[in-house]
Amino acid sequence: MTNMLQVRDLHVTFVTPDRTVHAVNGVSFDLARGETLGILGESGSGKSVTLRSILRLHPEHRTRWSGSIKLEGDEVLEMGPKALSDLRGQRVSMIFQEPATAFDPVFTIGQQIAETVRRHTGKSETEAMKRAKDLLEMVRIPSPAQRLKAYPHEMSGGMRQRAMIALALSCNPTLLLADEPTTALDATVQIQVLLLVRELQREFNLGVIFVTHDIGVAVEVSDRIGVMYAGKLVEMAPVERMVDAPQHPYSRGLLASTVHDGMRGQRLESIPGAPPDLAEVPSGCSFAPRCKFVRPDCTAAIPSLRDVEAAHAVRCVLAA
Amino acid sequence: MDTLVPIEDRGGPAQPLLLATGLRKHFPVAGGLLGRTTKVVRAVDDLTLSVAKGETLGVVGESGCGKSTVARLLIRLIKPDKGTMVLDGDPVDEPHGITVNELRRQVQMVFQDSYASLNPRLTIAETLAFAPRAHGLPAAEARERVRDLLSKVGLDPANYATRYPHELSGGQRQRVNIARALALRPRLIILDEAVSALDKSVEAQVLNMLVDLKTELDLTYVFISHDLNVVQYLSDRVLVMYLGKIVELGPVEAIYGNPQHPYTRALLSARPSMDPRKRTREAPIQGDPPNPIDPPSGCRFRTRCPFAEEVCARTEPLLADTGHQAVACHMRVAGSGHSKAMAA
Numbered sequence: 001m002t003n004m005l006q007v008r009d010l011h012v013t014f015v016t017p018d019r020t021v022h023a024v025n026g027v028s029f030d031l032a033r034g035e036t037l038g039i040l041g042e043s044g045s046g047k048s049v050t051l052r053s054i055l056r057l058h059p060e061h062r063t064r065w066s067g068s069i070k071l072e073g074d075e076v077l078e079m080g081p082k083a084l085s086d087l088r089g090q091r092v093s094m095i096f097q098e099p100a101t102a103f104d105p106v107f108t109i110g111q112q113i114a115e116t117v118r119r120h121t122g123k124s125e126t127e128a129m130k131r132a133k134d135l136l137e138m139v140r141i142p143s144p145a146q147r148l149k150a151y152p153h154e155m156s157g158g159m160r161q162r163a164m165i166a167l168a169l170s171c172n173p174t175l176l177l178a179d180e181p182t183t184a185l186d187a188t189v190q191i192q193v194l195l196l197v198r199e200l201q202r203e204f205n206l207g208v209i210f211v212t213h214d215i216g217v218a219v220e221v222s223d224r225i226g227v228m229y230a231g232k233l234v235e236m237a238p239v240e241r242m243v244d245a246p247q248h249p250y251s252r253g254l255l256a257s258t259v260h261d262g263m264r265g266q267r268l269e270s271i272p273g274a275p276p277d278l279a280e281v282p283s284g285c286s287f288a289p290r291c292k293f294v295r296p297d298c299t300a301a302i303p304s305l306r307d308v309e310a311a312h313a314v315r316c317v318l319a320a
Numbered sequence: 321m322d323t324l325v326p327i328e329d330r331g332g333p334a335q336p337l338l339l340a341t342g343l344r345k346h347f348p349v350a351g352g353l354l355g356r357t358t359k360v361v362r363a364v365d366d367l368t369l370s371v372a373k374g375e376t377l378g379v380v381g382e383s384g385c386g387k388s389t390v391a392r393l394l395i396r397l398i399k400p401d402k403g404t405m406v407l408d409g410d411p412v413d414e415p416h417g418i419t420v421n422e423l424r425r426q427v428q429m430v431f432q433d434s435y436a437s438l439n440p441r442l443t444i445a446e447t448l449a450f451a452p453r454a455h456g457l458p459a460a461e462a463r464e465r466v467r468d469l470l471s472k473v474g475l476d477p478a479n480y481a482t483r484y485p486h487e488l489s490g491g492q493r494q495r496v497n498i499a500r501a502l503a504l505r506p507r508l509i510i511l512d513e514a515v516s517a518l519d520k521s522v523e524a525q526v527l528n529m530l531v532d533l534k535t536e537l538d539l540t541y542v543f544i545s546h547d548l549n550v551v552q553y554l555s556d557r558v559l560v561m562y563l564g565k566i567v568e569l570g571p572v573e574a575i576y577g578n579p580q581h582p583y584t585r586a587l588l589s590a591r592p593s594m595d596p597r598k599r600t601r602e603a604p605i606q607g608d609p610p611n612p613i614d615p616p617s618g619c620r621f622r623t624r625c626p627f628a629e630e631v632c633a634r635t636e637p638l639l640a641d642t643g644h645q646a647v648a649c650h651m652r653v654a655g656s657g658h659s660k661a662m663a664a
Contacts, residue, residue, distance in 0.1 A: 042519035043490075156608035157383075186382035187546065191590040192603040213519065216592030220599055239596040257524035259549045260594050264572070267531075268553075270524035274489045 004174060004207050005031040005054070010067035012049050012058065012231075021278045023049040025231035026067075028305070033174065036201055036208040038222030038239070040215060040254070044275055046231035047211045051177050054209070055088050071175065090120045093168040094177040097184055099160035103152040109136070109163050110148030113170050120171040135166035139196060158189035162196065169200065176201070178210045182217060194220050215258050219243060224311070227251045230276050230286035233305060237312040247314040250287045285316070293318055324457055324465075326505045327426055329373065331409045336370035337508055337540050338427070343367045343393050343403035345386075349613060361612050363389040365564040367403075371508065376534070376541040378555030378572070380548055380587070382609050386564040387544045391512040394542065395429050396420045408507075425455070428501035432513035434493035438485040444470070444496050445481035451503050469499040472536075474529060491522035495529070502537065510542045515550060527554065548591055552576050560584045563612050563620040570645020580647040583621045619650065631657040 012024040024046040031037050041047040052058060054069055056076060069076040071091065079087065096102045103112060113135060114128035123131065129148065136144035139162040152160055161181060168176060178197065182190040198221055201208050212218050218225050219239060226236040227248065235248040246252045256269040273290040276282070284299035285291070291298070297317050305315040344367070346360040364386040371377050381387045392398045394405070396413070404411060407426060411417030431437040438447055448469050449462040457465065467477040473495040485493055494514065501509050511530070515523045527550065533539060545551050551558060551572075558575040560568040560583065568581040579585045586604035593599050605624045610616060619637050622628040631650050635657075639648045650658040 042521065158608040186609060187548070187590045188382065188586055188603070188605050189608050191592065191600055192606065194592070195600065195603055214592070215520070216594055219594055219596050220592045222596075243594065243596055254520055257521050258594075259524070259527070259547075259553045261549065261552070261576075264553055268524040268528050270528060271521035272525070274491060274522065275519075 002032060003030040004033045004072055006068070006070040007050075007054075008068040008070075010050065010053060010069060011065060012046070012053055013064040014058070014062055015064060016062060019279060022281050023231055023278060024053070025282065026302075027228075027231075027233055028067075029226060029233065029236065031175070031207045031209060033207050034201075034205040036198075036210060036221055036223050038218035038225040039209060039211045039228055040213070040218045040225055041211075041228035042213055042254075042275060044230075044278065045228040046278075047213075047228045048179050049231075050228070051094075051179055051209055051211050054175075054177060055092055055094060056084055057094075086120075089116055089168075089173075090171045091173055092175045092177065093171070093173040094179065095161070095164050095168050095181045097180040099157070099164040100152060102164055103160065105152055108149050108151055109155070113148075113163075113167050116167060116170050131170065132166075135170055136163065138169070138200075139163070139166045141166070157185055158192060161185060161189075161193050165193075165196065165200070169204070172204070173206070175207045175209070178208060180212055181210075183212070183214070190217070191220075197221060215255065216260075227254065230282065231278060232286065232315065233313075234287065234315045235313065236305070241312050247308055247312070247319045248287075248316045249291045249293055249318075324452060324455055324505060327507055329408070333373055335373075335409060336406075337373045337408055338371040338394065339406040340370070340394065341368050341404050341406075343390070343405075344401045345389050345393060345398060346401055359613050362564050362615055363612060364393065364400075367564075367566060369559060369566070369569070371540060371542060372557075373408075373507075374538065374540055375556040376543055376554050378551035378558040379542065379544040379561065380546065380551050380558060381561035382546065382587075384563070384609055384612050385561040386612070387561050388512055389564075390561070391429065391510045391542065391544050395427050395510055396423060397429075425504050426506050427508045427510065428504065428506040429510040429512060430494070430497050430501050430514040432516050434490055434497055434517065435485060437497055438493060440485055443482050443484055444475075444488075447485075447496065448500055448503055451500070455504065465503065469503055472502065472533065473499045474525075475499075489522075491518055491526060494518060494526055498526075498529070498533070502533070505537075506539075508540045508542065510544070512544045513546070514543075516545060516547060523550070530554070548588060560587065563609065563615045565620055566639055566646075566648060567621065568645060568647050569639065574644040578644065580642060580645060580652055581621075581649050582625050582627055582651075586624075619648075627651060627658075627660060629658050 008028050010024055010027045014021045014023060027050050039047045110129055110132050113132035117123055117128040117131050133144050133148055136147055141147050141162050182193050210221050222239050225239050225242040226233045229250050235251045246255055253271040271290050276286050285303050288294045288298040303315050303317050305313045307313050308319050343364055345364045346362050349359045379387045393400050407423055412423050413420050445466045448466045452462045452465050470477040470480055475495055515526050543554050555572050558572050559566055562583050568584045579588055589604045607624055610623055616623045618634050619632040622632040637648045637650045639646045640653050642652055650656040651660040654662040
């Protein structure tokens with residue numbers, strides 16, 4: 001497999017007159033065509049910021065970045081406006097948590113999908129509408145011809161999320177970015193959407209980066225899982241390995257504190273404290289203040305992300 | 321009268337702490353010409369439930385099933401259209417019973433949004449002292465109470481009492497909300513998605529704390545959540561709702577171990593697998609929950625149910641005891657007319 005996406009030492013800092021937030025502090029990873037990478041993390045871990053950086057969706061005048069994001073050889077961080085707008089929605093597209101706000105409420109679903117198709121492929125209006133109908137059919141929306149004429153508010157949450165997936169795939173992207181797309185959905189609908197993403201990923205051999213805070217969701221869709229904490233990847237491993245033998249104390253704590261079947265009556269293992277404030281650049285391991293295995297060298301320098309075995313990397317001084 | 325001594329148990333352990341009978345709440349939807357009410361959202365329809373002393377009753381269901389309306393009805397944030405409530409033998413809001421204010425002294429609630437449920441202009445100490453002061457506790461004693469409450473929820477009083485809500489993290493704010501709910505020494509706490517907005521590592525801390533507080537203060541919980549795993553962890557009995565109706569109710573072991581209603585089964589098997597070698601292959605049911613404005617006739621689940629038959633559209637299944645749990649499904653009632661039901 002060849003790597004379609006290479007992210008190297010990505011730093012993203014948001015600067016406003018009042019404060020500075022170091023949201024992403026040195027993230028590196030690769031993604032192969034046809035691979036699904038799950039990025040797992042809690043709020044403020046930098047998972048969504050990392051994802052949005054791939055499309056450069058942050059406000060330009062308040063964002064400082066460094067590092068490199070290479071998509072099929074092209075450097076995203078150096079793209080001009082024209083190249084960026086060709087990138088967005090065509091080569092790379094994204095689905096969001098809240099489809100109700102991602103769609104424009106005053107245009108029909110059909111118009112919005114057709115607009116994207118026309119912008120990127122130059123098809124005629126009739127052809128674009130035909131493509132929109134095929135797309136709705138592909139994401140299994142019942143009676144697609146009628147749904148083309150529906151406004152976003154006329155659809156249920158699950159239906160809107162399917163329509164957003166149709167929109168995202170309208171120009172045959174090679175990379176799909178998913179930012180918690182099932183978090184706002186009901187349980188019985190969430191699993192339908194997860195299965196749909198998995199199926200379309202296989203059918204079109206897409207690279208997918210799926211950001212979520214829900215371990216169960218990450219396990220359902222991912223080939224590899226990366227765990228983020230305080231703007232850094234602390235562990236990256238194939239999904240089986242991550243579930244069976246997580247190495248970083250944070251990944252272990254996260255898995256142990258997630259309630260699942262058969263834990264009734266047991267005391268939950270919890271991680272004390274709360275994630276750090278990102279106003280300052282960390283000088284050591286960011287997890288050290290909450291870690292029960294902390295030792296002096298944890299805070300002396302930032303631990304590097306080291307391979308503990310093939311395809312399994314851990315950012316911890318204790319990892320062997 | 322010092323209203324803030326713990327309330328004595330009255331009816332003994334066998335008497336339910338809270339008994340709600342035939343609760344109904346329909347919300348009118350303005351529409352049509354001149355904004356006349358043309359439709360109603362049938363949020364909760366003839367719901368009967370009891371909460372035993374010292375138990376945790378879990379309430380699960382998807383959005384629009386009425387679980388939050390149930391919470392608000394139980395504490396009378398909204399007035400039911402129909403139905404009665406009895407708190408440990410005392411009818412609520414009736415001539416010979418207790419007033420709504422007395423109900424709220426004994427029943428408290430914690431909401432999902434920890435920030436929206438705190439007054440941003442009050443310090444944590446002011447927030448926590450508010451209700452005790454309103455109930456006539458002298459200022460010095462109220463200060464003592466605040467310290468006590470903060471330590472109970474694991475926040476150092478010296479560090480947190482003078483802070484404002486925006487200076488706390490989500491987990492800390494939710495601890496404050498729980499402390500506030502405890503301030504009047506209630507007997508029943510309704511937790512409406514109280515841990516749903518928290519990160520997993522913080523959620524575990526709060527869940528552990530809820531378990532400890534329950535034992536320490538002899539509390540009873542109604543725990544409402546869309547997270548089936550958390551409900552299983554905490555609850556003694558579980559109530560499953562669908563479009564304003566109870567579809568199944570029983571001990572947690574029965575509901576999770578041997579679910580009877582097709583909806584409960586679908587809900588349970590829709591949980592993401594935690595094992596990458598046993599991924600979900602097929603969604604248990606298709607489509608979204610229907611709009612509660614015009615719920616289907618008969619059984620409200622029939623439009624998504626793989627076993628729906630003609631009888632399901634015609635008659636509404638009643639909640640019937642099956643030995644371990646109560647189920648509202650024609651397949652479980654002998655002689656109901658469903659082909660999968662036993663003959664009468």
